[in-house]
Amino acid sequence: MGYVAVKGGTEAIENAAKLLYYERIKGGTRPLKADQIREQLYLAVDRVMGEGSLYAPDLAALAIKQSAGDTFEASFMLRAYRATKPRVGYSIPQATTEIKVVRRISAAFKDIPGGQILGPTSDYTLRLLDFELLNDNQKTRKSYINNLFKGLRDVGPLPESFPRVIEIMRKEGLLTERAGNSGLDISGIYDVTRQSLTFPAGRSATLQSMARGETGGLLLLAYSNMRGYGDIHPTVGELRVGYVPVRIKHPYTSELYTVGEVKITEAEVIAKFTANDGSPKFTLGYGLCFGHNETKAISMAILDRAMQTEGKRMPSEDQEFVLSHIDGIDALGFCAHWKLPHYVTFQSDLDRLRKTRESDNLCGRGKAGIEK
Amino acid sequence: MADGMDNQSIIAKMDDRSIERLICLMPANEIDIVKTPETGLLMMAVKDSFDVEFYLGEILVTEAEVRYNGKKGYSMVMGDEPERAIAAAVVDAVLGSDNKKLKMTVNRVLASCMKRVNKNEKQQGKLTARTKVSFETMRKG
Numbered sequence: 300m301g302y303v304a305v306k307g308g309t310e311a312i313e314n315a316a317k318l319l320y321y322e323r324i325k326g327g328t329r330p331l332k333a334d335q336i337r338e339q340l341y342l343a344v345d346r347v348m349g350e351g352s353l354y355a356p357d358l359a360a361l362a363i364k365q366s367a368g369d370t371f372e373a374s375f376m377l378r379a380y381r382a383t384k385p386r387v388g389y390s391i392p393q394a395t396t397e398i399k400v401v402r403r404i405s406a407a408f409k410d411i412p413g414g415q416i417l418g419p420t421s422d423y424t425l426r427l428l429d430f431e432l433l434n435d436n437q438k439t440r441k442s443y444i445n446n447l448f449k450g451l452r453d454v455g456p457l458p459e460s461f462p463r464v465i466e467i468m469r470k471e472g473l474l475t476e477r478a479g480n481s482g483l484d485i486s487g488i489y490d491v492t493r494q495s496l497t498f499p500a501g502r503s504a505t506l507q508s509m510a511r512g513e514t515g516g517l518l519l520l521a522y523s524n525m526r527g528y529g530d531i532h533p534t535v536g537e538l539r540v541g542y543v544p545v546r547i548k549h550p551y552t553s554e555l556y557t558v559g560e561v562k563i564t565e566a567e568v569i570a571k572f573t574a575n576d577g578s579p580k581f582t583l584g585y586g587l588c589f590g591h592n593e594t595k596a597i598s599m600a601i602l603d604r605a606m607q608t609e610g611k612r613m614p615s616e617d618q619e620f621v622l623s624h625i626d627g628i629d630a631l632g633f634c635a636h637w638k639l640p641h642y643v644t645f646q647s648d649l650d651r652l653r654k655t656r657e658s659d660n661l662c663g664r665g666k667a668g669i670e671k
Numbered sequence: 672m673a674d675g676m677d678n679q680s681i682i683a684k685m686d687d688r689s690i691e692r693l694i695c696l697m698p699a700n701e702i703d704i705v706k707t708p709e710t711g712l713l714m715m716a717v718k719d720s721f722d723v724e725f726y727l728g729e730i731l732v733t734e735a736e737v738r739y740n741g742k743k744g745y746s747m748v749m750g751d752e753p754e755r756a757i758a759a760a761v762v763d764a765v766l767g768s769d770n771k772k773l774k775m776t777v778n779r780v781l782a783s784c785m786k787r788v789n790k791n792e793k794q795q796g797k798l799t800a801r802t803k804v805s806f807e808t809m810r811k812g
Contacts, residue, residue: 348728349728352728352729353712353728353729353730353731354715354728354729354730354731354749355730355731355750355751356750357750357751358731381712381729384710384711384712384731385711385712386711386712386713386714386729387711387712387713387732387734387747388713388714388747389713389714389716390713390714390715390716390730391716392716392717392718392724393715393716393717393718394717394718394722395717395718400799401799402799402802409806409808410805414803414804414805415803415804415805415806416799416802416803416804417802417803417804418799418802419802447798448794448798451794451797451798451801454797454800454801455797455800456793456796456797456800457796457797457799457800463720465720476721477721487724488716488724488725488726489725490714490726491726492726492729502719502723502725503723503724503725503726504725506719506723506725507725507726507727510725510726510727510728511728543717544680545713545715545730545749547713547747549745550745551743551745556679556745556747557677557679557680557683558679558683558713558730558732558747558748558749559679559680559683559730559748559749560680560683561715561730561749563727567720583720583721585719585720585721587717587719587727588727589727589728
């Protein structure tokens with residue numbers, strides 16, 4: 300179908316943009332600073348960085364402010380920003396074994412090496428509104444922090460590292476080991492930002508696509524599988540939230556150079572599987588994303604496993620279906636474009652419909668006819 | 672370097688005032704800026720549980736290069752942080768130079784900052800450690 304462009308309306312469009320800006324500031328409350336958003340709405344910042352595929356907490360906070368809290372729009376702004384910057388290099392592939400854990404749990408094993416660390420979570424709390432937050436101020440915060448830090452002297456330190464929970468099953472040979480592309484060098488990793496995604500997609504392209512996917516989109520597809528449109532019955536083998544180092548090679552000395560660290564969420568889900576020879580084994584689904592976003596990492600892991608299902612029947616098992624529909628910016632763009640003028644194409648449809656009805660009436664086939 | 676933290680990691684975690692102080696310690700007239708701080712994107716590569724490598728996403732970074740006494744200094748820091756990038760590049764150049772006195776001064780400042788960073792991280796680690804849980808399985812019947 301061909302499209303016909305429209306022109307004009309510049310003044311109205313400019314006024315609409317001004318009105319949008321005014322909507323955010325007309326209330327009279329104090330301006331929201333980007334650093335407040337970064338610190339106090341950190342989960343929104345993490346989500347936007349993940350979906351925008353750019354780790355830049357200050358810019359994500361600014362985008363949230365500018366978009367008045369719309370995470371789709373904010374992620375879009377980050378993607379647009381990244382398009383203006385040169386890529387200066389690639390980090391050394393980092394394993395998450397070096398993670399500095401702030402949260403680490405397993406739903407599969409009660410006792411795990413290093414222990415289960417709940418960290419900052421709302422998992423075991425009631426989702427009741429905390430009306431005391433209406434009186435949030437520096438004094439109450441200081442008092443809260445003082446109380447929290449009391450008695451810390453007697454608390455032992457966290458272990459330096461935590462072995463992966465799945466290693467327990469690996470040692471017993473209970474886990475299916477899949478052939479990966481670990482033998483390839485850095486140029487062998489697929490980059491969906493530079494190469495068009497083709498199907499069937501390799502593992503690196505699949506994981507990258509999901510890591511930049513929209514949380515709600517990933518959750519929807521994973522949820523369909525959990526509810527029965529698929530049958531992987533996942534168990535969270537391990538969920539980890541923490542900081543991993545980012546390293547490059549020093550350009551002059553070639554020594555390891557630490558650029559900093561990023562917060563990540565990693566999920567490994569375990570699902571039972573019966574091999575062709577009839578022997579039961581466990582298989583693994585893997586999820587990893589920027590920031591603290593457990594829903595995204597678990598959904599990603601479930602979809603990773605679901606897409607490995609033999610004899611695919613359900614949408615969540617179909618790689619092309621999943622990877623083509625999880626990008627928030629793609630989906631937002633397509634959805635938003637329907638709001639743009641389609642006058643000529645729609646008039647064309649309208650003309651065709653009217654002519655068909657007229658022709659039906661002339662032939663005596665029309666029921667309602669067209670009133671004149 | 673001490674407690675497993677390298678110089679770049681210390682500089683990455685220094686507050687803005689410490690960065691300013693570190694820059695002030697340097698002999699500005701002997702330092703040439705080879706590459707002014709510029710932001711760019713570093714693609715982060717990671718490994719999954721099967722050691723398959725993939726790209727997690729890009730990171731906003733600032734790069735800078737300086738020269739001190741014929742020694743090149745390079746830096747890449749996270750975020751749009753031109754001062755931090757300059758400080759890191761100068762430290763890189765100074766620690767590669769023959770100026771023992773300045774090297775000692777820089778190392779002393781870094782060690783002091785690292786102490787503060789370690790103390791803070793230890794406290795945060797203890798808050799996390801206090802959430803270590805041991806669930807009990809309930810018996811049926």
